[in-house]
Amino acid sequence: MVELVKIAVDAMGGDEAPGVVVQAVVEALKASDKIKVFLVGQENAVRSELSKYEYPQERLEVVNATEAIEMAEPPATAIRKKKDSSIVVAMKMVKSGQCDAYVSAGSTGANLVGGQALVGRLPGVRRSPLAPLIPTAKGVSLLIDCGANVDAKAGDLVQFAKMGSIYMENIMGVKNPKVGIVNIGAEEEKGNALVKETFPLLRECQDINFVGSVEARDIPAGDVDVMVCEAFVGNVILKMYEGVGSTLIKEVKAGMVSNTRSKIGALLVKPALKETLKKFELDQYGGAPMLGLNGLVVKTHGSASVTEVKNSILQCIDFTEQHISEKIQAALNAGA
Amino acid sequence: MVELVKIAVDAMGGDEAPGVVVQAVVEALKASDKIKVFLVGQENAVRSELSKYEYPQERLEVVNATEAIEMAEPPATAIRKKKDSSIVVAMKMVKSGQCDAYVSAGSTGANLVGGQALVGRLPGVRRSPLAPLIPTAKGVSLLIDCGANVDAKAGDLVQFAKMGSIYMENIMGVKNPKVGIVNIGAEEEKGNALVKETFPLLRECQDINFVGSVEARDIPAGDVDVMVCEAFVGNVILKMYEGVGSTLIKEVKAGMVSNTRSKIGALLVKPALKETLKKFELDQYGGAPMLGLNGLVVKTHGSASVTEVKNSILQCIDFTEQHISEKIQAALNAGA
Numbered sequence: 001m002v003e004l005v006k007i008a009v010d011a012m013g014g015d016e017a018p019g020v021v022v023q024a025v026v027e028a029l030k031a032s033d034k035i036k037v038f039l040v041g042q043e044n045a046v047r048s049e050l051s052k053y054e055y056p057q058e059r060l061e062v063v064n065a066t067e068a069i070e071m072a073e074p075p076a077t078a079i080r081k082k083k084d085s086s087i088v089v090a091m092k093m094v095k096s097g098q099c100d101a102y103v104s105a106g107s108t109g110a111n112l113v114g115g116q117a118l119v120g121r122l123p124g125v126r127r128s129p130l131a132p133l134i135p136t137a138k139g140v141s142l143l144i145d146c147g148a149n150v151d152a153k154a155g156d157l158v159q160f161a162k163m164g165s166i167y168m169e170n171i172m173g174v175k176n177p178k179v180g181i182v183n184i185g186a187e188e189e190k191g192n193a194l195v196k197e198t199f200p201l202l203r204e205c206q207d208i209n210f211v212g213s214v215e216a217r218d219i220p221a222g223d224v225d226v227m228v229c230e231a232f233v234g235n236v237i238l239k240m241y242e243g244v245g246s247t248l249i250k251e252v253k254a255g256m257v258s259n260t261r262s263k264i265g266a267l268l269v270k271p272a273l274k275e276t277l278k279k280f281e282l283d284q285y286g287g288a289p290m291l292g293l294n295g296l297v298v299k300t301h302g303s304a305s306v307t308e309v310k311n312s313i314l315q316c317i318d319f320t321e322q323h324i325s326e327k328i329q330a331a332l333n334a335g336a
Numbered sequence: 337m338v339e340l341v342k343i344a345v346d347a348m349g350g351d352e353a354p355g356v357v358v359q360a361v362v363e364a365l366k367a368s369d370k371i372k373v374f375l376v377g378q379e380n381a382v383r384s385e386l387s388k389y390e391y392p393q394e395r396l397e398v399v400n401a402t403e404a405i406e407m408a409e410p411p412a413t414a415i416r417k418k419k420d421s422s423i424v425v426a427m428k429m430v431k432s433g434q435c436d437a438y439v440s441a442g443s444t445g446a447n448l449v450g451g452q453a454l455v456g457r458l459p460g461v462r463r464s465p466l467a468p469l470i471p472t473a474k475g476v477s478l479l480i481d482c483g484a485n486v487d488a489k490a491g492d493l494v495q496f497a498k499m500g501s502i503y504m505e506n507i508m509g510v511k512n513p514k515v516g517i518v519n520i521g522a523e524e525e526k527g528n529a530l531v532k533e534t535f536p537l538l539r540e541c542q543d544i545n546f547v548g549s550v551e552a553r554d555i556p557a558g559d560v561d562v563m564v565c566e567a568f569v570g571n572v573i574l575k576m577y578e579g580v581g582s583t584l585i586k587e588v589k590a591g592m593v594s595n596t597r598s599k600i601g602a603l604l605v606k607p608a609l610k611e612t613l614k615k616f617e618l619d620q621y622g623g624a625p626m627l628g629l630n631g632l633v634v635k636t637h638g639s640a641s642v643t644e645v646k647n648s649i650l651q652c653i654d655f656t657e658q659h660i661s662e663k664i665q666a667a668l669n670a671g672a
Contacts, residue, residue, distance in 0.1 A: 074525075136583075137583055137586075137587065147520060150520070150527070150528035150529075151528050151529050182572065184483060184486070184567075184568055184571040184572070184575075189410075191486070191568070192486035192487050192567075192568045193486075193487050195568075215575055216571070216572040216573075216574075216575035216576045216579060217575035217576070217578050217579040218579060219576065219579055220579045220580050220582075220583035220584075221579070221583060230528075231520075231528075232520055232527070232528045232531075232569065233568065233569060233572055235520040235552070236518065236520070236552040236569055236572055236573060236576075237552075237572060237576060238552075239520075239551055239552035239553035240552045240553070240555065240572075240573060240576040240577070240580065241576070241580055242553050243552060243553040243554060243555055243556045243557070244556050244576065244577060244580040244581060244584075245580060245584060246556075247472075247473055247556035247557060248556075248580075248581060248584050248585070249584070250473075251473065252588060252609065255608050255609050255611065256605050256608060256609060258608045258611075259608060261604050261607075261608075262604055262605045262607070262608035262609070264601075264604055265600075265601040265602065265603065265604025265605035265606075266601065266604075266605055267601065268597050268598055268600055268601025268602075268604070269592050269598045269601035269602055269605055270601075271597075271598070272591050272592060272594045272595060272597075272598035273588065273591050273592060273598070275591065275594075
């Protein structure tokens, strides 16, 4: 018998928890028979949501955790004090080896702090980056790091490049993924102090396919598979993506119904346009993995849809089956 | 008689120089009788372009400069060695007081280096930021700094905030402009080391209307008039704006003509859509000013259209008539 991938899911995380999370878990269990889910949260609330659905009961366990960490709480304090919160209880199940992976739509800060403090980094990993996939004209690219470690050092960025390469090659099936460093110009002498220090280190790496600088302007085109950057910059890129995209789409839609002639046109255009814009929706790609930990931590949006949470759960299967953590550890400890 | 605003224009800068530049100068001269333009560049080429147009000859002078600085040249070396280049000659006309302002679509690097080295900073100005206006859902906001000074210090960012406020209030007519610092979260404790150090300094400034952090996601909404950031981050924001916008618009257009039904719809929608997207085109706002120098330096895109270059020239009028440089100097030397 094949061993199931065991996933701890934070039932209390996200704007519409536990409802959205419970529904997503049920859908994930139906979509794949390779997983067993441990739903961690306030038992009564979780069971009440669960009672709405039919699902394979032998692959679901509810684990009671009486506390919940709110979005606005200071992360480090919350993780330290709320020992019976869903995040803390679920993360400890990964640390102990009871689960392979963890998924949460809860507080980003608490998940980032908890990932490093409770799940813990693999030996040799300096910092654990948050690495979302972002949609591009050619498919998706990995943006690494995106919020976990502001003020990173050059050595951290080199590790991010290696971890990102392994992820894209093994999970996304990109052969010899192209790695670029986010920069403000194409030439090697461009950049701030951090980029100038990191660039030659990346060029010397034997185990990645470093292609040089990638300007922010070229990110949406998708010419590079792994985009390495410091977390403050990565966060700005991710948020700009969301902000510019949603503002433009809103304006385009409003513009289309601004008069009768174009209202009729809008009706005709709508199905094709919907198909096009789907490519640029973040939720079909699931959440962002934190790489380099003792088990997979996936952080998905607080406003995540059922589809996004479901996909975040399903992405844990490949991660575990492909032994990404082991590959990362081997690569970091073999190289420079 | 009212004194004319005297503007040195780099005739050799930009992808299609001198053609585009000369045409833009002619249109600017026709659009406003408040300006006199000094067209600096290779005289034969400039005069040959000029011969195509009718224009008020008494408000145009051609100044010969035999060299041109190419986009790919190392900026500092080019400025030092090419003493008879259009950029160097034109900038010196500002430094000497012969001109009030300068406009170029040439090498960003050479213009930034030249601005600081040849035109020179006003007394008390630590660094001179490049500050483009970016289109938002509510109009435009100033993004400062956007490429002139990577690895800036907290004290630099405080000056940027003051300069940006003066610009938005006096040039764009925004009363008591809202100033935000670009950050990765809304709370004061969020951010990297630079932002954490700068935040309390901005809060203490009496002469600006500081409203706190602005997340990149909220930039396109336009809730803040002046967005302060370090240049690497600012450059990424600007380039993401261009990249995401153009990729999305391209995909939307392609999606619309993907089948017959939507092709017909696209025809009906087109005029309204064009009107909407116009708001998000960068060229109607002219180029980006470098603030805090002994005269105005305006850098416009290498690929700038005739309209963008023309608007860059016309924006020098308000800047000079409103005595922005004097106001900046007074504010920086009065305050903390």
